[in-house]
Amino acid sequence: MTVVVVRPEPDCHQLVKQLHAHGLAATPCPLVSFLPGRDLTTLPRTLTALPSGSVLVAVSPRAVAFADHALQNAQQAWPTDCQYVAVGQRTASDWQTVCGQAVQYPAREDSEGMLALAPFTAVTGTQVVILRGESGREMMAKTLRDQGAQVHYCETYRRQWAVEPLVSQVVSWTKDTTDTVVITSGQQLAYFDQLITLSGQHWLRQCRILVPSKRIQDQATALDFDTITTVDSVANSALVNTLLRLSKTGLSDD
Incomplete structure (x- = not known):
């Protein structure tokens, strides 16, 4: 082989x-290599404005790393009153290390798996911020919006092919x-x-x-x-x- x-x-x-x-x-x-995304400069303000109980989603360890770097530069900590959902175990582990909060992740490491987790059982009126690259699947955001959530993307990195x-x-x-x-x-x-x-x-x-x-x-x-x-x-x-x-x-x- x-x-x-x-x-x-x-x-x-x-x-x-x-x-x-x-x-x-x-x-x-x-x-592919990766560069900082266009929304990193506004991420600290976005997180500060979130109401208690909002949900933060990270689709990869890379999304976490770029976002955390931006918060460190702004001398701002991760929110303590939000729910954290990661796509998989590694992303959750990396995120928990830097944010100090409990991070949930599904056994099935994809959007469908995340949507089955407790934070998404009743989302009407809930603010959801998805940390990701400059593009990606729309299924999760569409499903949550159809269920009444207010979903916002945060482009934390972009790809260079x-x-x-x-x-x-x-x-x-x-x-x-x-x-x-x-x-x-x-x-x-x-x-x-x-x-x-x-x-x-x-x-x-x-x-x-x-x-x-x-x-x-x-x-x-x-x-x-x-x-x-x-x-x-x-x-x-x-x-x-x-x-x-x-x-x-x-x-x-x-």
Whole structure:
């Protein structure tokens, strides 16, 4: 098994390092880097104006990190009278460390999982602030607005896409019998697929791809990938465990 890891830094190289430690060949391919988002300057005022009982949502550890940096620069603490909801365990752990508040997270690490949590059982009139990148799924905000919540996005970071090193590496990947690709978001999957030239498409469709959710699995299926493994997590630990299991079973289907 030889793995291409398509995820942002620093997780990309951290995952590659962990795979190497387990004796698996892996190549990093970080397609995206991140810059501060346009709403960071107004975030301190936004949080100060929130009424007690409002809900703060973070869609990634990156959203938490950028938001916390902005609050530190403003010498402002996280609110103590809001409810905190994170998309997954790692985001919740990072957030709890910096905000000092209890952070809830679902077993299913996506919007559907978050919507099943207690803070969203009765949201009429509730203020909800979603910390995220410059774009993302609209399902959660739409569902909450339909239920009477007042939802506001806060763009804490924005993405900067890179063509290299993908274009220069894809030829060597096919020659090196790379057979597995880890892709941790739908946007990265679409971008990765677009950048692979026509001559590399046959190789790509022969690979198994690992994705973190049923939604991205459906996206991969629509792009005509046949061999897809859904991990139900973006955590490197979960990805490593899945890849180790697949390597021992000869990449057999789940």
